[in-house]
Amino acid sequence: MKSLDEVDFTIIGLGLMGASLAAALRPHCRSIFGVDADPEAVSWARSQGWIDGGDVNLDKPALRSNVIILATPVRAILSLLDQITPHLAPGTLVTDLGSTKGEVCQKMGELPPSIQAIGGHPLCGRETPGGKNADPHLFTGRAFVLCPLPSTQAATLQFMQSMIQAIGAYPLIIDAQTHDRLVSITSHLPYLLACTLVNTAASQARLEPTLWRVAASGFRDTSRLAASEVTMMLDILLTNRENILAALQKFNHGLETLFRLIEEGQESALHDWLEEACEERRRRIL
Amino acid sequence: MKSLDEVDFTIIGLGLMGASLAAALRPHCRSIFGVDADPEAVSWARSQGWIDGGDVNLDKPALRSNVIILATPVRAILSLLDQITPHLAPGTLVTDLGSTKGEVCQKMGELPPSIQAIGGHPLCGRETPGGKNADPHLFTGRAFVLCPLPSTQAATLQFMQSMIQAIGAYPLIIDAQTHDRLVSITSHLPYLLACTLVNTAASQARLEPTLWRVAASGFRDTSRLAASEVTMMLDILLTNRENILAALQKFNHGLETLFRLIEEGQESALHDWLEEACEERRRRIL
Numbered sequence: 001m002k003s004l005d006e007v008d009f010t011i012i013g014l015g016l017m018g019a020s021l022a023a024a025l026r027p028h029c030r031s032i033f034g035v036d037a038d039p040e041a042v043s044w045a046r047s048q049g050w051i052d053g054g055d056v057n058l059d060k061p062a063l064r065s066n067v068i069i070l071a072t073p074v075r076a077i078l079s080l081l082d083q084i085t086p087h088l089a090p091g092t093l094v095t096d097l098g099s100t101k102g103e104v105c106q107k108m109g110e111l112p113p114s115i116q117a118i119g120g121h122p123l124c125g126r127e128t129p130g131g132k133n134a135d136p137h138l139f140t141g142r143a144f145v146l147c148p149l150p151s152t153q154a155a156t157l158q159f160m161q162s163m164i165q166a167i168g169a170y171p172l173i174i175d176a177q178t179h180d181r182l183v184s185i186t187s188h189l190p191y192l193l194a195c196t197l198v199n200t201a202a203s204q205a206r207l208e209p210t211l212w213r214v215a216a217s218g219f220r221d222t223s224r225l226a227a228s229e230v231t232m233m234l235d236i237l238l239t240n241r242e243n244i245l246a247a248l249q250k251f252n253h254g255l256e257t258l259f260r261l262i263e264e265g266q267e268s269a270l271h272d273w274l275e276e277a278c279e280e281r282r283r284r285i286l
Numbered sequence: 287m288k289s290l291d292e293v294d295f296t297i298i299g300l301g302l303m304g305a306s307l308a309a310a311l312r313p314h315c316r317s318i319f320g321v322d323a324d325p326e327a328v329s330w331a332r333s334q335g336w337i338d339g340g341d342v343n344l345d346k347p348a349l350r351s352n353v354i355i356l357a358t359p360v361r362a363i364l365s366l367l368d369q370i371t372p373h374l375a376p377g378t379l380v381t382d383l384g385s386t387k388g389e390v391c392q393k394m395g396e397l398p399p400s401i402q403a404i405g406g407h408p409l410c411g412r413e414t415p416g417g418k419n420a421d422p423h424l425f426t427g428r429a430f431v432l433c434p435l436p437s438t439q440a441a442t443l444q445f446m447q448s449m450i451q452a453i454g455a456y457p458l459i460i461d462a463q464t465h466d467r468l469v470s471i472t473s474h475l476p477y478l479l480a481c482t483l484v485n486t487a488a489s490q491a492r493l494e495p496t497l498w499r500v501a502a503s504g505f506r507d508t509s510r511l512a513a514s515e516v517t518m519m520l521d522i523l524l525t526n527r528e529n530i531l532a533a534l535q536k537f538n539h540g541l542e543t544l545f546r547l548i549e550e551g552q553e554s555a556l557h558d559w560l561e562e563a564c565e566e567r568r569r570r571i572l
Contacts, residue, residue: 123502143499172499179500185490186501190508193479195563196540201471202566203536208468212570213429213458215472216409221507222476226567230560237548237556248545250489252538254482259534262523270523274516277481280488281512284498 001093001155002066004028004162010065011051012058012080014041016126017097018071019134022050024167035062041131050134063087067159069120070096074104074235081107090114093156097122099183099232100240101147101176109149116156119147119176121183122169127227140168147176184243188236189251192244194226287379287441288352290314290448296351297337298344298366300327302412303383304357305420308336310453321348327417336420349373353445355406356382360390360521367393376400379442383408385469385518386526387433387462395435402442405433405462407469408455413513426454433462470529474522475537478530480511 007029011018014036022032022045034051035058036042042054055062062068063084070077077098088094093116098104101119108117124142126133144164148157157173164171174182201219205211237244261270293315297304300322308318308331320337321344322328328340341348348354349370356363363384374380379402384390387405394403410428412419430450434443443459450457460468487505491497523530547556 123500125502125504142502145500174496174500178494178496182490182494182497182500185487186497186505189486190483190504192541192544193483194508194567195560196537196544197476197479198563198567199559200475200533200537200540202562204468204471208464210460210464211468211472214409214431214460214465214468215570216411216428218411218476218511219472221510222480223567224507225504226563228564230557230564233560234553234557238551238553241548241551245545245549247486248541248548251482251486252541252545254486254489255478255534255538255541258478258482259531259538262527262534263531265524265527267520267524271516271520273485274481274519276488277484277512278514278516281480281484281509284501 001159004159004166006030007067008065009033010035010062010068011071012036012062012068013071013076014038014045014051014054014131015071016129016131016133016138017122018069019045019050019131020136020138021069021071021097021122021167023048023134023136024139025163026050028163028166031065033062033065036131044131045134048134058083060087063092064089065092067093067095070094070098073232074098074100074239076235077104078107081111085111085115088115091116093117093159095120095160099187099236101145101179103239105147105149105176109151113151116151116153117149118152118156118160119145119149120160121145121147121179123172124169125228127224127229129229129232137168139164142169143172144169145172145174145179147174147179180240181243184240184247185250188240188244189247191225191228191233192248193251194223198223198226287445290445290452292316293353294351295319296321296348296354298322298348298354298356299358299362300324300331300337300340300417301357302415302417302419302424303408304355305331305336305417306422306424307355307357307383307408307453309334309420309422310425311449312336314449314452317351319348319351322417330417331420334420344369346373349378350375351378353379353381356380356384358384359518360384360386360525362521363390364393367397371397371401374401377402379403379445381406381446385473385522387431387465389525391433391435391462395437399437402437402439403435404438404442404446405431405435406446407431407433407465409458410455411514413510413515415515415518423454425450428455429458430455431458431460431465433460433465466526467529470526470533471536474526474530475533477511477514477519478534479537480509484509484512
């Protein structure tokens with residue numbers, strides 16, 4: 001495997017994640033070619049100097065790079081893998097930035113042996129989508145999950161680790177199943193809670209519009225994720241369904257306990273339950 | 287009613303809220319006397335120049351002020367009202383910073399007619415408690431709810447509005463019942479969701495400690511309120527029980543809908559449900 005500064009990249013998808021990666025990576029590699037169905041996304045990334053060339057179509061120049069990074073919502077990654085496979089040169093490395101890894105890594109496992117592949121998921125993001133909100137510092141200090149396949153070579157893993165370090169993140173190696181189970185609790189569940197909170201508040205606000213005037217910083221932070229891009233989140237929910245349903249059930253079990261403690265006025269047990277959450281949250285400074 | 291710069295205040299409770307109020311108010315009034323059971327809280331506020339004098343006991347100097355502000359958790363406010371009432375001089379104004387208003391305003395309504403009273407609740411806070419974390423800018427740009435009683439005079443309301451403007455906040459006049467119903471959804475429900483989320487994650491992390499390594503900014507923000515001071519929150523839950531149980535039920539109803547949409551893979555309905563939350567959250571920039 002070549003060193004980072006000798007490598008030509010293609011990034012497919014120049015939204016927030018793809019364009020931020022291009023911006024962070026550009027100073028460290030030989031070239032980046034960008035692909036996005038939206039011509040404005042391509043010309044914006046080019047005007048910023050984040051990509052050397054770009055196209056709205058997936059033609060030859062895009063598929064000639066040494067490394068191809070799929071930076072779209074998960075279900076688009078799955079269909080892109082089908083689309084690009086017949087055109088890849090031997091030795092090409094394919095990776096992605098998708099938020100769920102089970103289905104992506106399964107499909108990557110079906111690539112011909114001449115193609116190297118590894119799943120990727122940078123644990124960062126923002127609820128303001130689009131390449132115009134891209135930020136070369138988006139990855140700074142953040143974990144970047146790598147999910148190696150059985151066929152992933154050590155040199156490939158090492159290359160990805162050097163790329164991750166170059167953009168200021170740190171690598172976290174986890175298998176795809178564990179990743180999907182853990183993020184269903186740490187990421188997908190919080191998103192669903194935020195959405196349900198907003199819809200609950202909105203329903204009450206239709207009767208009492210003053211509600212929005214008393215919503216302060218606690219509501220703001222707890223509901224922030226509800227503003228995430230729906231296309232991306234829908235793909236996540238539908239490609240990690242079993243884990244998410246299990247996470248919702250665990251959460252619901254906790255909520256039922258809490259309801260009962262409040263309803264019965266069990267002050268001492270309620271105190272302990274809240275104190276447990278408080279200590280855990282303070283211990284895990286995030 | 288005197289103007290703000292002629293008024294002597296007593297603030298009972300020099301935790302985050304009481305000490306921040308002292309810090310913000312001191313440049314605008316004649317004097318502030320601070321009371322806190324913790325001698326360090328009193329000496330800290332004094333060393334910062336936020337109070338002119340202080341005591342760990344509720345003695346005569348504390349009760350001689352023109353305005354007495356109760357800045358403790360809600361149930362302590364209720365017992366303080368019982369405790370101070372017999373010692374108040376006619377014309378004293380009593381107010382508070384408590385997070386629920388129903389029980390506080392009801393008890394204020396039982397004060398003798400010679401005492402003016404009005405409920406207060408600044409809509410700001412931080413999950414780092416204590417006077418050492420106090421900040422004179424805590425109220426800047428925030429709403430400060432006022433709940434007038436039937437016996438509250440216009441001059442009292444006007445005085446409170448001038449105080450609120452002096453500390454950089456803006457007044458929001460709502461009756462106590464409406465306040466408690468609305469904040470059960472915008473503040474108490476988010477707190478309970480944050481706690482349940484943390485306890486759900488902690489339970490999974492006992493089996494898979496890697497969980498905390500994949501918890502990123504989404505988890506951090508959604509769970510932030512779980513670190514709130516438990517003593518304060520317990521008082522809130524127990525003095526706003528009916529509204530909170532109703533809010534939990536409404537939330538749970540939403541969560542059930544969501545569970546079903548995901549379980550049945552109803553993509554189009556799921557999309558609409560998430561899009562509704564997304565648009566609402568983006569519209570209510572907070």
